[in-house]
Amino acid sequence: MNNPASAKVEAITRINDFVVKFANVNGSGSASANNMFAKAVFRMGIPVSPHNIFPSNIQGLPTWYEVRINEQGYLGRREGVDLMVAMNEQTIAKDIAAVVPGGYVLYDSSKPLPEDLFRDDIQYLPIPLKDICISEFDKPPQRQLFKNIIYVGALAALLNIDFEVLTGLVSDQFRGKEKLILPNIHALELGHQFAMDDFDCPLKLQLKSSDKNDNKILMDGNAAVGLGCVYGGATVASWYPLTPSTSVVDAFGKYCKRLRIDPGSGKQKFSVVQAEDELAAIGIAIGAGWNGARAFTASSGPGISLMQEFLGLAYFSEVPVVLFNIQRVGPSTGMPTRTQQGDLLSCAYASHGDTKHILLFPATPKECFEYAIDAFDLADRLQTPVIVMSDLELGMNEQICDPLRWDEDRSYDRGKVLDAKQLEEIEKFGRYNDVDDDGIPYRTYPGTHPNKGSYFTRGSSHDAYAAYTEDGDVYAEVMDRIAKKFRTALNYLPEPEIDNSGNNLGLLYTGTTTSAIQEARDLLARQGVEVDTLRVRAFPLHDSIKAFIDGHDRVYVIDQNRDAQLKSLLKIELNVNEEQVESILSYNGVLITAQHIERAILTSMESQTAADKVES
Amino acid sequence: MTYISKPKFQHPQLQANNIGLTRRDYEGTLTTLCGGCGHDSISAAIIQAAADMSLEPHRVAKLSGIGCSSKIPSYFLGKAHAFNAVHGRMPSVATGANLANKELYYLGISGDGDSASIGLGQFCHIVRRRINMLYIVANNGTYGLTKGQLSATADLGSKTKSGEESLYDNIDMATLAIELGASFVARSFSGDKQQLVPLIQAGLSHKGFAFIDVVSPCVTFNNTDASTHGYKNTWENNVALSQVDFVPMRKEITTSYDAGKEKEITLHDGSVIHLHKTGSNYDPYDQENALHHINQHKKQGRIATGLLYINQSTSDLHELTDTVDKPFNALTEHDLCPGDEVLMDINETFR
Numbered sequence: 001m002n003n004p005a006s007a008k009v010e011a012i013t014r015i016n017d018f019v020v021k022f023a024n025v026n027g028s029g030s031a032s033a034n035n036m037f038a039k040a041v042f043r044m045g046i047p048v049s050p051h052n053i054f055p056s057n058i059q060g061l062p063t064w065y066e067v068r069i070n071e072q073g074y075l076g077r078r079e080g081v082d083l084m085v086a087m088n089e090q091t092i093a094k095d096i097a098a099v100v101p102g103g104y105v106l107y108d109s110s111k112p113l114p115e116d117l118f119r120d121d122i123q124y125l126p127i128p129l130k131d132i133c134i135s136e137f138d139k140p141p142q143r144q145l146f147k148n149i150i151y152v153g154a155l156a157a158l159l160n161i162d163f164e165v166l167t168g169l170v171s172d173q174f175r176g177k178e179k180l181i182l183p184n185i186h187a188l189e190l191g192h193q194f195a196m197d198d199f200d201c202p203l204k205l206q207l208k209s210s211d212k213n214d215n216k217i218l219m220d221g222n223a224a225v226g227l228g229c230v231y232g233g234a235t236v237a238s239w240y241p242l243t244p245s246t247s248v249v250d251a252f253g254k255y256c257k258r259l260r261i262d263p264g265s266g267k268q269k270f271s272v273v274q275a276e277d278e279l280a281a282i283g284i285a286i287g288a289g290w291n292g293a294r295a296f297t298a299s300s301g302p303g304i305s306l307m308q309e310f311l312g313l314a315y316f317s318e319v320p321v322v323l324f325n326i327q328r329v330g331p332s333t334g335m336p337t338r339t340q341q342g343d344l345l346s347c348a349y350a351s352h353g354d355t356k357h358i359l360l361f362p363a364t365p366k367e368c369f370e371y372a373i374d375a376f377d378l379a380d381r382l383q384t385p386v387i388v389m390s391d392l393e394l395g396m397n398e399q400i401c402d403p404l405r406w407d408e409d410r411s412y413d414r415g416k417v418l419d420a421k422q423l424e425e426i427e428k429f430g431r432y433n434d435v436d437d438d439g440i441p442y443r444t445y446p447g448t449h450p451n452k453g454s455y456f457t458r459g460s461s462h463d464a465y466a467a468y469t470e471d472g473d474v475y476a477e478v479m480d481r482i483a484k485k486f487r488t489a490l491n492y493l494p495e496p497e498i499d500n501s502g503n504n505l506g507l508l509y510t511g512t513t514t515s516a517i518q519e520a521r522d523l524l525a526r527q528g529v530e531v532d533t534l535r536v537r538a539f540p541l542h543d544s545i546k547a548f549i550d551g552h553d554r555v556y557v558i559d560q561n562r563d564a565q566l567k568s569l570l571k572i573e574l575n576v577n578e579e580q581v582e583s584i585l586s587y588n589g590v591l592i593t594a595q596h597i598e599r600a601i602l603t604s605m606e607s608q609t610a611a612d613k614v615e616s
Numbered sequence: 617m618t619y620i621s622k623p624k625f626q627h628p629q630l631q632a633n634n635i636g637l638t639r640r641d642y643e644g645t646l647t648t649l650c651g652g653c654g655h656d657s658i659s660a661a662i663i664q665a666a667a668d669m670s671l672e673p674h675r676v677a678k679l680s681g682i683g684c685s686s687k688i689p690s691y692f693l694g695k696a697h698a699f700n701a702v703h704g705r706m707p708s709v710a711t712g713a714n715l716a717n718k719e720l721y722y723l724g725i726s727g728d729g730d731s732a733s734i735g736l737g738q739f740c741h742i743v744r745r746r747i748n749m750l751y752i753v754a755n756n757g758t759y760g761l762t763k764g765q766l767s768a769t770a771d772l773g774s775k776t777k778s779g780e781e782s783l784y785d786n787i788d789m790a791t792l793a794i795e796l797g798a799s800f801v802a803r804s805f806s807g808d809k810q811q812l813v814p815l816i817q818a819g820l821s822h823k824g825f826a827f828i829d830v831v832s833p834c835v836t837f838n839n840t841d842a843s844t845h846g847y848k849n850t851w852e853n854n855v856a857l858s859q860v861d862f863v864p865m866r867k868e869i870t871t872s873y874d875a876g877k878e879k880e881i882t883l884h885d886g887s888v889i890h891l892h893k894t895g896s897n898y899d900p901y902d903q904e905n906a907l908h909h910i911n912q913h914k915k916q917g918r919i920a921t922g923l924l925y926i927n928q929s930t931s932d933l934h935e936l937t938d939t940v941d942k943p944f945n946a947l948t949e950h951d952l953c954p955g956d957e958v959l960m961d962i963n964e965t966f967r
Contacts (some may be wrong), residue, residue, distance in 0.1 A: 273745070
């Protein structure tokens with residue numbers, strides 16, 4: 001029964017194109033072993049995208065690590081599992097059921113697998129992992145940890161992973177802790193040897209070294225954001241721990257400790273403040289921004305909700321501040337460790353009254369790095385909050401992208417800030433005066449000049465000189481001027497990425513949906529359906545988005561939320577005709593797939609054709 | 617309320633201070649508070665304190681929250697930048713502002729609603745973070761702007777003008793500040809300028825988090841005989857620890873004090889506080905005794921005022937986190953950006 005040759009459906013034969021999923025128990029040390037597997041594929045030059053599907057838990061609940069391998073470079077998720085590494089007894093029945101016919105299950109055969117879990121259309125790869133560990137290692141923690149390393153070693157034999165790549169990874173991982181290298185390599189060898197002895201290695205599902213990752217990096221978005229904040233000149237980070245945003249500030253702190261220590265004095269050119277809550281976190285960042293330091297906070301849905309009042313203050317009193325929203329599944333506590341694009345509306349118009357905020361939508365770690373830097377320039381230039389809308393998928397999963405670069409000729413845009421000399425030349429300083437007719441006023445830092453440039457920053461209604469007013473006309477003038485500033489903002493924001501070949505159909509999307517787009521287009525093309533694409537990269541929305549929609553018979557707007565929030569923004573901001581746009585929605589907490597998009601469009605087209613037939 | 621600018625004339629004989637400024641250079645706009653409001657006396661005390669110690673007005677950043685108290689930064693130091701934050705959240709804004717530039721004086725003005733109710737959490741945490749600033753609470757036991765509801769500092773049994781009685785124990789901001797590690801804690805009364813002015817000066821000069829709880833009666837809503845925050849009760853039950861004098865760093869000490877009757881505290885900037893004893897042998901460095909002293913007086917319906925506690929050996933947030941000497945807001949890309957070569961090395965760690 002355990003013999004792979006006994007399956008009734010022929011095993012899948014595929015090179016560099018399959019999905020391996022690891023089902024583990026949270027807290028069992030599987031993360032670094034699984035990551036080693038993904039990184040080995042990356043180092044073999046094969047495009048790979050790992051996706052962590054983890055619980056809001058420290059120990060005990062099920063966790064999965066799904067690795068998509070695709071020579072063509074499709075880095076989104078793909079439905080179905082070709083090889084399941086089933087290491088969790090709680091979920092094993094469901095995990096085995098998820099394997100596609102012709103696929104494989106690798107499991108720990110130290111204990112017999114219940115009869116009802118045997119399917120006749122898949123191959124079983126039994127390895128007595130626990131027994132091997134007990135005979136090879138003395139200490140219980142080692143027995144647990146090395147179990148994971150042993151199955152990676154077995155996978156190396158089964159899938160034809162270059163063993164030297166794995167040993168290289170072990171050496172890198174334990175640099176500085178050299179005595180851990182040998183036992184890890186020994187564990188890899190144990191698994192490798194067992195697989196070589198017991199199975200026909202490699203399987204028909206296998207890897208072959210390629211050259212697709214030359215010069216690429218494999219990085220998670222949150223690390224890129226944290227590094228971007230270092231390069232963008234942030235000195236104050238205030239935050240409250242919240243999954244999935246925590247690793248942003250962790251990364252910022254880690255890089256600062258290496259890169260932001262004054263060589264002469266050994267003192268810090270940064271400050272990380274863990275605040276008492278998200279209200280204080282954004283308040284600290286706003287106070288620092290008001291006083292001329294670049295400051296940011298990072299959070300997620302529940303924290304963003306708490307920040308609403310302060311965001312309104314920063315909008316109306318025109319204080320620069322950068323906020324990273326690593327979106328997770330709402331409403332309320334929702335699913336804290338799953339992904340969603342659920343905060344588009346609540347961020348675009350955060351806070352009471354007429355407000356609007358600059359949003360940036362990165363799609364890759366490289367863009368996380370670049371938009372983090374841009375966000376500080378934009379916040380200073382436009383004197384308003386800038387919210388970078390990442391999500392859990394992008395923030396906490398590694399993704400292949402081009403290497404990060406810094407342009408040595410670039411300097412920070414600190415916006416319109418007057419120094420003492422400039423103030424001397426001005427007769428009367430008005431903090432909210434539209435001197436340049438672009439809606440952006442001039443500001444001063446506290447302490448600049450003994451007699452000139454001081455003003456009162458307030459969230460209450462004020463005139464062009466920052467004085468309190470209850471004159472409705474003066475209030476309206478200020479509100480109109482801020483609206484003008486947001487039109488000016490379009491000159492500074494990244495434009496949408498458009499691929500327009502004059503097709504009748506368009507796809508409009510943002511953020512992590514991007515990972516599924518090329519694959520969806522290719523799948524649709526095979527069905528004879530050609531589509532143009534537009535990726536929204538910033539809010540407020542550029543006019544070219546309206547033109548794109550108007551230029552197509554139908555535009556599918558893809559939202560990873562229930563309520564079609566991106567589509568709502570198009571309708572509110574661009575007065576888009578409801579007839580021209582149709583939603584594709586995905587909100588089950590995991591990254592949208594190309595197959596989902598393909599199905600939605602084909603179904604929509606079928607019902608359209610049916611409706612047309614009825615009409616005619 | 618509207619914005620009223622003050623006419624710009626001054627008495628020709630107004631004396632200039634050490635940096636050539638007169639009292640008028642420390643004023644702000646005309647007050648829009650009720651006539652007789654205790655808060656206006658606090659403004660006047662701040663003006664006098666800053667002028668007498670020759671503080672450069674533009675080197676002060678004024679921060680406040682929301683409420684009657686939080687309006688008063690308009691009425692003093694017109695040449696200083698001010699930030700009127702959202703209700704109860706001034707401490708976080710002050711923390712960020714202080715981080716951005718360690719070289720300014722930070723003066724926070726809040727009220728009992730702002731700091732003891734909606735902003736109690738932020739108050740507690742700014743004390744813990746040891747921000748180098750002076751934080752004044754203008755404490756009237758009531759919500760003036762919303763017409764006289766009881767606040768969390770109203771004493772049990774205290775009554776408002778409408779007769780509403782406080783059913784709950786009060787929050788004592790001074791004991792709270794001492795317990796949470798504030799390194800300068802005083803209480804005063806807006807009507808006692810002789811005590812309040814030197815305390816403000818000392819609080820501004822103190823390095824670390826300085827807190828002054830100022831009983832400041834609300835003449836419109838909470839000044840009845842049955843209110844513990846009214847003028848009558850405060851005058852009758854104010855027990856001043858000591859008479860306080862402040863000698864700024866720049867000023868020579870010309871008055872000679874009887875050494876046996878006073879305690880002298882030299883602050884980090886060289887300024888000196890003289891505490892003239894009024895009888896008891898009070899040690900302002902003793903944290904536990906300070907708490908005991910406040911509570912003992914409270915039990916007797918009395919209000920202990922004066923410099924209650926001081927600790928000059930704590931570090932502020934900048935020292936705790938070892939920040940560079942240059943203010944963050946003066947650092948440029950040259951100081952902050954590691955450059956492309958370093959980035960190339962970082963890329964390698966992701967391969």
